[in-house]
Amino acid sequence: MKPFAELLDRLVLTPSRNAKLKLLVDYCAATPDPDRGYAIAAITRDLDILSVKPAMIRRLVEERVDPVLFGYSYDFVGDLAETVSLIWPTPHGRAEDRGADDLTISTIVEALHSASRSDGPKLVEGWLDILDSQGRYALLKLITGGMRVGVSSRLVKQALADFGGKDVTEIEELWHGLTPPYLPLFAWLDGRTEKPVNLAAAPFRPVMLATPTDAEELTRYDPKDYLAEWKWDGIRVQVTAEGNARRIYSRTGDDISGAFPDLLEAMDFEGSIDGELLVGWPEGGAIRTGRFSDLQQRLNRKAVPAKLQAKYPAFVRAYDLLQSGDRDLRSLAFEDRRRHLEDFVAGVPADRFDLSPLLAFSSWEDVAERRNDPPDPVIEGLMLKRRDGAYVPGRPKGPWFKWKRDPRLVDAVLMYAQRGHGKRSSFYSDYTFGVWTGPMDDPQLVPVGKAYFGFTDEELKQIDKYVRDNTVERFGPVRSVRAEPDHGLVVEVAFEGLNRSARHKSGVAMRFPRISRLRWDKPPFEADRLETLEAMLD
Amino acid sequence: MRFEDLLRPTPKGLYCPPGDFYIDPVRPVERALVTHGHADHARPGHAHVTATRETLDIMAIRYGDDFSAASQEAAYGEAMTVNGVSVSWHPAGHVLGAAQIAVEKDGVRIVASGDYKRRRDPTCTTFEPVACDVFITEATFGLPVFRHPDDREEIARLLKSVGQFPQSAHLVGAYALGKAQRVIALLREAGYDKPIYIHGAMQKLCDYYESRGVALGPLAPATVDRAAKDQFEGAIVIGPPSAFADRWARRFPDPIACFASGWMRVRQRAKQRGVELPLILSDHCDWDELTETILEIRPQEVWVTHGREEALVRWCELNQIRAKPLHIVGYEDEAE
Structure with missing residues (x-):
């Protein structure tokens, strides 16, 4: 348990992606099976063990500690697992002498697997007595589910790929057919066996991605070789139904079927569609597309109430067909796959599947113009796909391009700055900015977003100096910066879209905001007003 | 004599009416007794400061030689009389020169311990428990989640x-x-x-x-x-x-x-x-050390000055020890 507990602690406090990868790779190299597999599954949340409810942990601790003192402590620490791990009374002495070294992650997982519901708490109590506070923290995180160590399953897959010297798409392809503790996977990554065959029904097929492009690059290509379609603002998915298995995968191979029972229900076909998952309502023979904020109501949910399914129905706008019956179409040209796709979509429920329409165009200028004037607000740009291109995993350059519409721009005033992490820890590099609201003769700034990139290193130094020279107040790592109509720093902020948000005081939330220009020349009173932003609402 | 007649909290800090002096006052006063050199306890601008040699030197290093109009040196174990009140100085184990101040009159003794810790520290003298009627303790880490490792x-x-x-x-x-x-x-x-x-x-x-x-x-x-x-x-x-x-x-x-x-x-x-x-290195007691110190000294009453007062007071109640928070403002428990 100790190596796993140390890994979690280091991951929590390590900001750099590369350092996290190194920690994970080192852990896999130093830890035997099946511990490493269970640890990986715990981090990717694929470990399905008797879940221990936080309320049960709380009952256990309140048998040992005064509930009032526990309450004060919980208020201070703010995290149940951490509070319990620190407050749990243990005898003096080293955890090793209590047998902590014999308690491995596999002993815990396997004991909980075979334990009855009433035995679970007793086991947990015994382990809490043996471990030290770091070990208790890891144990509680393990059995209550949420790790929150800042590691996505995508990062874990990358670490596994690095560990075995493989390409990450190979891991993604296999991932769904594997179960913890992933012994065949590690045997292959160790170089002891051949690559395991994915025997899972309805497996994930590694996704083909597009490279960003612009007008200048496109002049090197012939428009006649390409087909164009809109790039919809949902989430890219692969929906596969084969035999009795139906799966909805994210583009990194995570199985998200559980959140979309309505869509799953409609997947009465044999094949694998690549498309955009959106929310939408059937209307006059077509589907009216919902905004990304509507889709968000459906994301990251474990249970989906029927009411929510009815209010925000999910559907797929189909881009491509990878498998039709028992025929693998991926080696065909896009143009041919597209014809198969049109036939295929015609035979599936029209309220849950529609076809991503193609755009007629004659020249790149034509495309450039269409790009910024899409017929639907849920479009974020367009895709250009080579007619003769096969479906290949990864991001090859040439067959698929994405060309996003130009970002929206707003001039805002810098209000707060927060220190960054890692290499940026001595710089104020995270900026909260606001726009004016209230009466014209007595305007107030209201925060509308936060950005921490988009500027050069040289500009970062300049903003950092500005922040330090114009600090009004300090709150821990945050400084509030002088921001008045006649004194302040105006930043041009670029963003992809704007949603209504009840959580923000301004009532709006930007998507993907970044600093596009520093407007040292512009007096703050000339920055935009909230009304300007509201007019941009999608 | 009621305990509060010997020492009581005021907006300027702990005040001793019969001795007319303050302990670690947070604003300039006529006569200040200072437990140790941290800036929130040792402030400049008092007319007269009594403290250990080290604390006086540290104040001079930080604020200049004119940090107060007059100063008087106290040594560990030394007792002195201030306006009829007996005052003695004892190691607190917090930083170099840190002292607990015991104030005594008419058979009542109150110990203001300032900031203190119990474990060995190669850079200062170890804390000495002093028997008393009232023990005034800090509670910077006064929550049972704080247990400092070795x-x-x-x-x-x-x-x-x-x-x-x-x-x-x-x-x-x-x-x-x-x-x-x-x-x-x-x-x-x-x-x-x-x-x-x-x-x-x-x-x-x-x-x-x-x-x-x-x-x-x-x-x-x-x-x-x-x-x-x-x-x-x-x-x-x-x-x-x-x-x-x-x-x-x-x-x-x-x-x-x-x-x-x-x-x-x-x-x-x-x-x-x-x-x-x-x-995890602290110059303050952890929870176990705070509670063990109270059990060791066994005062009639515990007063808690700064930090997580409510939790330590709660613990005292559970252990049938009379306790109250003093709510003195001006000491920064985040400064460590």
Whole structure:
């Protein structure tokens, strides 16, 4: 348990992606099976063990500690697992002498697997007595589910790929057919066996991605070789139904079927569609597309109430067909796959599947113009796909391009700055900015977003100096910066879209905001007003 | 005599009406008794200050020789009379020169312990329990989640990381008075004999510790010309926590942010501050030490000055010890 507990602690406090990868790779190299597999599954949340409810942990601790003192402590620490791990009374002495070294992650997982519901708490109590506070923290995180160590399953897959010297798409392809503790996977990554065959029904097929492009690059290509379609603002998915298995995968191979029972229900076909998952309502023979904020109501949910399914129905706008019956179409040209796709979509429920329409165009200028004037607000740009291109995993350059519409721009005033992490820890590099609201003769700034990139290193130094020279107040790592109509720093902020948000005081939330220009020349009173932003609402 | 007639909280700090003096006043007063040199307890501008030799020297280093109009030196174990009130001074184990002040009149004795800790510290005299009717305690880490680990394990983690990342400079944030010198002394005890680089703000206090017989080994200023950034590869650099947020920190190669503080026990605290290697080293008692000290002294009443007062008062109630919070404002429990 100790190596796993140390890994979690280091991951929590390590900001750099590369350092996290190194920690994970080192852990896999130093830890035997099946511990490493269970640890990986715990981090990717694929470990399905008797879940221990936080309320049960709380009952256990309140048998040992005064509930009032526990309450004060919980208020201070703010995290149940951490509070319990620190407050749990243990005898003096080293955890090793209590047998902590014999308690491995596999002993815990396997004991909980075979334990009855009433035995679970007793086991947990015994382990809490043996471990030290770091070990208790890891144990509680393990059995209550949420790790929150800042590691996505995508990062874990990358670490596994690095560990075995493989390409990450190979891991993604296999991932769904594997179960913890992933012994065949590690045997292959160790170089002891051949690559395991994915025997899972309805497996994930590694996704083909597009490279960003612009007008200048496109002049090197012939428009006649390409087909164009809109790039919809949902989430890219692969929906596969084969035999009795139906799966909805994210583009990194995570199985998200559980959140979309309505869509799953409609997947009465044999094949694998690549498309955009959106929310939408059937209307006059077509589907009216919902905004990304509507889709968000459906994301990251474990249970989906029927009411929510009815209010925000999910559907797929189909881009491509990878498998039709028992025929693998991926080696065909896009143009041919597209014809198969049109036939295929015609035979599936029209309220849950529609076809991503193609755009007629004659020249790149034509495309450039269409790009910024899409017929639907849920479009974020367009895709250009080579007619003769096969479906290949990864991001090859040439067959698929994405060309996003130009970002929206707003001039805002810098209000707060927060220190960054890692290499940026001595710089104020995270900026909260606001726009004016209230009466014209007595305007107030209201925060509308936060950005921490988009500027050069040289500009970062300049903003950092500005922040330090114009600090009004300090709150821990945050400084509030002088921001008045006649004194302040105006930043041009670029963003992809704007949603209504009840959580923000301004009532709006930007998507993907970044600093596009520093407007040292512009007096703050000339920055935009909230009304300007509201007019941009999608 | 009621206890409150001998010592009571006021907006300026703890006040003794019969002796007409304050202990660690937070605003300028006529006569101040000062437990130790941290800035929130030892403030400039009093007419008359009584404190240990070390505390007076530290105040002079920080505020200049004219930090008060007049001063009087007190020694550990020494008793003196102030306007008919007996005052004696006892080691508090917090930082060099830190004292508990026992105030006694008409058979009632109250001990104001200032900030204190119980564990061994190579840089200052160990805490001595003093029997009393009322024990005034801090509660900076007065929650049962605070249980400081062994100092040596924390220093070993720092040295392990220095070995693992030889290209990086380890920047250790430590309070300039007490913590910095203790970290250095503990590193020396662990056998680290290379020069330790210190921020300019620590130079005078480190020199002063040396002059009082606390050996710190080779120290070097953490200043460089721009060309020689790599001279700090593998180095340990100690500076005040605020300096690491500062432009000062940019001179070091691939810095690893460490912070020596009792607050580092709580992961989210460490994370919020961007600390990558938290070192749980405190100059205050942890929860076990606070409660064990109260049980050892067995006063009739416990008064809690600053920190998590409500939790320690609750613990006293559960153990049938009379206790109350004093709600004195002005002491920063975050400063450690």
